[in-house]
Amino acid sequence: MNAFSDISDILASFIDGLPWPALLVSESGEVTFINHQMKAQGHLPEIQAGAHLSVVCPHFYNALQGTPPWLTPQDVDARNLQTGAQQRVSVRRLPLGACMLITERTGSEFDLGSAQTARLASLGFMVAGVCHEVSNPLTAIHSMVQLLQSSGSLQPDTLERGLTNIAANVQRVLNITRRLNDFSRSGIDQKTLLSVGQPVTEALQNTQQHALFRNIAVEQSIEPDLWIMGVADQLEQVIFNILLNAAQAMNGNGRILVAACAKKGARVEISVRDSGPGIAPGHLPRLLEPFFTTKPAGQGTGLGLAICNEIVAEHGGSLCADNHPEGGACFTVMLPAHERRA
Ligand SMILES: Nc1ncnc2c1ncn2[C@@H]1O[C@H](COP(=O)(O)OP(=O)(O)OP(=O)(O)O)[C@@H](O)[C@H]1O
Ligand SMILES: [Mg+2]
Structure with a gap:
């Protein structure tokens, strides 16, 4: 079984087990898998796996934004043309395309709380990915142990190299599980009214503990009086991850500009x-x-930005990456602005 069919099977069986309607879309926008909840609830009675999303569910397709819309992580509302029901479509990127999870509005609320639903689903997608990702280091460890066991008398340096290889692979598995563990634990915190400067300043303070930032000049331009509702630790984690990626991309040498300002439509941009x-x-x-x-x-691990995106989505915002016309990468976190009450 090759890596692609392997991960497709893992994802399909995970998505079939979800308690919500969901489908998988390929990178070119074809619907490759429809879970049994989606079929059972008759959301899309005519669907044929393999047809394009714009044909299979035009109401989702039309509600989605971005280029291409089916691969852009987002949570949007769409009206089911047949039943008239209001539905929330959550799009998350996966290794071979994207997953769309559908939640129905019951009364004025979305089923289960859409943010919580999306978190559970995202955790699930990541766990499905973990099954695939940890199988490589585990296979490497298994082969190395067999090799060491079958070699009669081992030279000390052969043993040393074998053990180093095993330690590196164990570290890889630990990195993945630690990241997921932090993410799953952080879901229970309550949001409070925060000045946007707070998580940004804390993330910047955090960089001072890291040798990688020693030769990086960090400038900041934070407008005062910008307020949001959020979990300070989680937002700090988002900004710190973006700063760390920047420092890694520059190999510890260069400049970073962190800015926060108000934007039209009652939004705050970091x-x-x-x-x-x-x-x-x-x-x-x-x-x-x-x-x-x-x-x-x-x-x-490749989980840093995926987790940042989840946290920002849970705050009702969006995370975008682009290249700046004058060079370098630029990451933008958009969050809903909040009034500060006296
Ligand atoms: N500032 C940046 N400049 C250039 N490339 C970037 C930048 N930030 C992120 N990237 C690219 O995005 C990829 C994904 O980043 P992400 O944080 O999700 O994972 P990672 O940094 O590779 O792994 P981990 O976060 O576990 O250390 C990086 O491997 C890198 O290729
Ligand atoms: Mg990273």
Whole structure:
């Protein structure tokens, strides 16, 4: 079984087990899998797996934004043309395309609380990905142990290399499980009224503990009196992850500009721009996909931005990445602004 069919099978069986209607869409927008909840609830009676999303569910397709819309992580409302029901469509990137999860509005609320539903689903997608991701280091460990066991008398340096290889693979598995653990635990915190400067300043203070930031000049331009409802620790984690990625992309040398300002439509924008090499155009649409990394094996989990995106979505906002026209990468977090009450 190759890696692609392997992960498709894992994802399909996970998505079939979800208690909500869901479907999988390929990178070119074809519907590749429809779960039994979606079939059972008659959301899309005519669907044929393999047809394009715009044909299978035009009401979802029309409600989605971005280029291409079916691969852009988002939570949008759509009206079911047949039943008239209001539905929320949550799109999340996956290794071979995207998953769309559908929740129905019951009364004025979405089933289960849409943010909580999306978190559960995202955790599930990541766990499905983990099954695939940890199988590589585990296979490597297994082979190495067999090799060491079958070699009669081992030279100390052979043993040393074998053990180093095992330790690196164990570390890779631990990195993945730690990240997921932090993410799953952080879901229970209550949002409070925050000045946007608070999580930004805390994230910047955090960078001072890291040697990687020693030769990086960080400038900040934070407008005063910008308020949001949020979980300070989670937002700090988002900004810190973006700063860390920037420092890694610049190999510890360069400039970072962190800015926060008010935007039209009662929104607050936090942007992090670096003077690094920028992002290859082909990688841009995949950055928020769980496990997408360009770092050497064992150095990056590819979960950093996927988790940031989840946290920002839970705050009613969005995360975007782009290259700046004057060079370097620029990450933008958009959040709903909040009035400060006296
Ligand atoms: N500022 C940046 N400049 C250039 N590329 C970036 C930048 N930030 C992120 N990337 C790219 O996005 C990829 C995904 O980032 P993400 O944080 O999700 O995972 P990672 O950094 O590779 O792994 P981990 O976060 O576990 O260390 C990176 O591997 C890198 O290719
Ligand atoms: Mg990262």
